[in-house]
Amino acid sequence: MSRMGFYSICLLLVFEEVFFVKSEVMSSRDVIEVKLLSDFVDFHKYSHVCLVKTPEISTNSSNRGRIRTQWETQMFRFLGGSSNAGPYTCVTDVLSLVDGGLFLKTRSLPGLEKEGDKAPIDGSQGLLVYRLETESDLKWFRKMFRGKTTGYHWLLFTHDDFFALLKTIFWPISNKVTVASMVDSTTDWKLSEIYQVTEALEHRVSQVGRWTAHHESSGNPKTFKDTEDLPLKDRRKRSFRYGMLDLPDTDYTKRRINLTGLHLRCTTVEQAPMAVLKNNPDGSVTIIGVLGDLLTTLREVTNLTYRCHRVKDGGWGSKVKGRWNGMIGEVKRGEADIAVAALDITPERSTAADFLVGMLYGRYRIVMRRPSSADFVWTAYVMQFQKNVWIVLGITVGILMVSMLLMSHWSRTEVSFSVSDVFIIVAGCMFGQGSSIAMKYTSGRLLLLSCLLLQILLMAHYTSDLISGLAMGPPLPSVNTIDDINRNKKLTLGWRKGSSLGEVFKTSVSPTYRKVWTKVEETNMEPLTLSMDEAFSKVLEEPYLFISSEVAILYTFGQDCRVYILPTSYFPVQQSFALKKGSPLIPILNKVILDIWSTGMIDKWKTKWSPATSDCNILETKPIVLKTLLTIFLVLASAMAISVVFMLVERRFKKGVSKF
Known part of the structure; x- marks a missing residue:
């Protein structure tokens, strides 16, 4: 109308x-x-x-x-x-x-x-x-x-x-x-x-x-x-x-910012550097970090008081079988007046609680274990070439051997070589040692020169990659996106229980994100963790990747060069505190928080509590450990064992021939 x-x-x-x-x-x-x-x-x-x-x-x-x-x-x-x-x-x-x-x-x-x-x-x-x-x-x-x-x-x-x-x-x-x-x-x-x-x-x-x-x-x-x-x-x-x-x-x-007499029951969860929790004798916790400074300033400006406790189930807030868990659940049920954490503001959570104005901007990063020399004990000296290069190289060597064998039998001027002679000649060329068997005519010499030229080119590429690999360590993972993780069946992606990521992956229309949720469901939610410490252990010990807010990832993993933080970021989102639906305190607290935010204090606190990250890409020379050279010694020992076996076989064969 x-x-x-x-x-x-x-x-x-x-x-x-x-x-x-x-x-x-x-x-x-x-x-x-x-x-x-x-x-x-x-x-x-x-x-x-x-x-x-x-x-x-x-x-x-x-x-x-x-x-x-x-x-x-x-x-x-x-x-x-x-x-x-x-x-x-x-x-x-x-x-x-x-x-x-x-x-x-x-x-x-x-x-x-x-x-x-x-x-x-x-x-x-x-x-x-x-x-x-x-x-x-x-x-x-x-x-x-x-x-x-x-x-x-x-x-x-x-x-x-x-x-x-x-x-x-x-x-x-x-x-x-x-x-x-x-x-x-x-x-x-x-x-x-x-x-x-x-x-x-x-x-x-x-x-x-x-x-x-x-x-x-x-x-x-x-x-x-x-x-x-x-x-x-x-x-x-x-x-x-x-x-x-x-x-x-x-x-x-x-x-109306004077809230003298107001006492808030606060539920929170540890997420350094945003909220680091210190246990008190009475069972409550003191929040330090970015949100601790913000909460202290709120108290000083409004004269309110508060008492905080750890969320009972360790969760942030998600709906499971029709019931809200985590901090959102405690606020909804009246067990807490306010949830103090960098909570993602999502449509589903907004049906259960009201959020203060978005005072923080967050996005998500993925971390995985950085490859080490121990991961390439058996492949340290073959990873310089891709699999298809080695296949082509083997075919080329085989063609050279067959060509040299046929040439020696068909040529009227060249000495006829046995299979073992041809193998020794080609192997000597490939390893840069040449051969004591002389090639007297042009056809044989051309084949020998071709083999030597191939060896020079291969050795130049192989040794340069090998030397840089030994000096700088193994290459970075080829995993860069969630698509790459989905393609590798050995890898698992997980996150903290009760975080908004479960809602994102579960309800997403993207097949890529839905596949992540399906994989987690198939493993009975095992990839989900309760704390950052648990996530850290899983990342270092398993083929496991962990996704969390960028601030938490940089704080927990940013100084440890044993891990690698993938370059791609995901799910930009606003974050804030949550209060009971329809709380009359929301406009008042929003006013105070906007005033604090306008002064730049929140950015100052983030800088204060965020540690400097390590540059793990800086070239550092380190002594080569035994594990790195283990393959060489194993190959040498295997060759010695094989030669002894052949020597025994040859001696037995010669004794048998001498009896006749």
């Missing part, structure tokens, strides 16, 4: 309520309240205003009911002439708000999509106006001021004597209620706010603004005292059609 259509419905409803009401003279206070409301709406530029009526007023035909309706009529007229373009006015019943939301009574008007006989309107973008004159009004207000209606903008008209009764209501710290009450005359009004840090703590009432009507004779406001409860720099004083308004900025969080 269009906005113009909605305006028309609002107008019809209001006039339906007031058009046939007998006009009566309004009191001076009623007139002033209407003028104050008009200026208040102009100041904040609300998109719509809704006047809330109690059931007694809606149905009562008494004089008080008619006067109240007259007051609403006057309010509508003044708002219609407001300088703010576009505000529209409607009248709603208290019962509509008690029912759980803001609804406009439609009386079955045509062209309006109905929900029964009511249609919803947006109460969070406009202003609700209510008059608190009697205990009955207060009773109805208590019924409707709960749940999401506590987040609506309210303007309550009352008097100072009524403030004591207002303290019988719970006012969440995130409420957006302004209370207007007379000071010493009908033309001078103070504007106050009332809130509680928690339901168990005391009410805090502070005057945040003032409104004074213009004198009819001069058109200028009279002088009034400054609003003492609010610094001058946070206020805006402006003259409007009917009076002068002195009000603070609309961001109420600036005025």
Whole structure:
């Protein structure tokens, strides 16, 4: 439905309520309240205003009911002439708000999509106006001021004597209620706010603004005292059609960062350097590191207190068989008030808890064991050429041997060679030793020169790679991406239990990521670890790769040259603390954290706690260990053993021949 259509419905409803009401003279206070409301709406530029009526007023035909309706009529007229373009006015019943939301009574008007006989309107973008004159009004207000209606903008008209009764209501710290009450005359009004840090703590009432009507004779406001409860720099004083308004900025969080008396139960998990946990005698933990500094600053700024404990199951927060585990689970179940960790903000987690503003930016890296000489005991002297090169080389040597054998038998000028002679000649050439058997003619010499030329080229490439390999160590792994890991059936990729990575791999539409999750499921979740120490052991001892946040990877593995951190990063994500769904503390803590972030302190703490990583690519000469040369000695010993066997066979053969 269009906005113009909605305006028309609002107008019809209001006039339906007031058009046939007998006009009566309004009191001076009623007139002033209407003028104050008009200026208040102009100041904040609300998109719509809704006047809330109690059931007694809606149905009562008494004089008080008619006067109240007259007051609403006057309010509508003044708002219609407001300088703010576009505000529209409607009248709603208290019962509509008690029912759980803001609804406009439609009386079955045509062209309006109905929900029964009511249609919803947006109460969070406009202003609700209510008059608190009697205990009955207060009773109805208590019924409707709960749940999401506590987040609506309210303007309550009352008097100072009524403030004591207002303290019988719970006012969440995130409420957006302004209370207007007379000071010493009908033309001078103070504007106050009332809130509680928690339901168990005391009410805090502070005057945040003032409104004074213009004198009819001069058109200028009279002088009034400054609003003492609010610094001058946070206020805006402006003259409007009917009076002068002195009000603070609309961001109420600036005025409510004092959380004295608030005690938070904190759940956390170790993740250096973000959160390093130190055990206390009473079973709690002290958080040091980046988040420890942030939590300490929050305490100093807001005066809150907290007590932290390790999350019971060691998890971060994931949904398993319909139940949330880890820190998210503890917050959701009310076992903790806040989860202090670099928690990834994901859509699924956001259904179970609310996050503070994303104050950290994270991404994920993969780490694996760096190859060592011990991994190539049997291949240290053949890894210089790829498998297909060795195959081509073997075929070439075989062709040379056959060619030389045929040439010696077919040539009329060359001495005929045996198979063993040909093998010795070619082997001598390939190892750079030549042969004592002379080639007397051109065909044989050309074959011998070809064999020697092949040996020179092969030896140049082979020895250069061998020398550099012995000096610098084995080459880096050929694994660079998750695709490479999936192609190697011997490798396994794992992560910490309860982290958001399980959700990413499980729900991803990418076949590559889904394959990772399938492989983990097939192994009964064995690749998942509970701590970074466990992950470190698995990386060093198994064909295992570990993926975690870049900060944790660099802190845990960055100084150890036994591991290799893959160059590709994955899953950029914002991270923050988590609180219970709908917590009124979120806007306040967000304000404080944004102020801290804007000073650059978070980056400073990250630099302070992040150790320098080692450059494992720097060339260092190290003594060659026995394992590296073991292959050579094994080949030498094998050759000696084979020669002894052949010697014994030859001796036995010669003895047998001599008997005959």
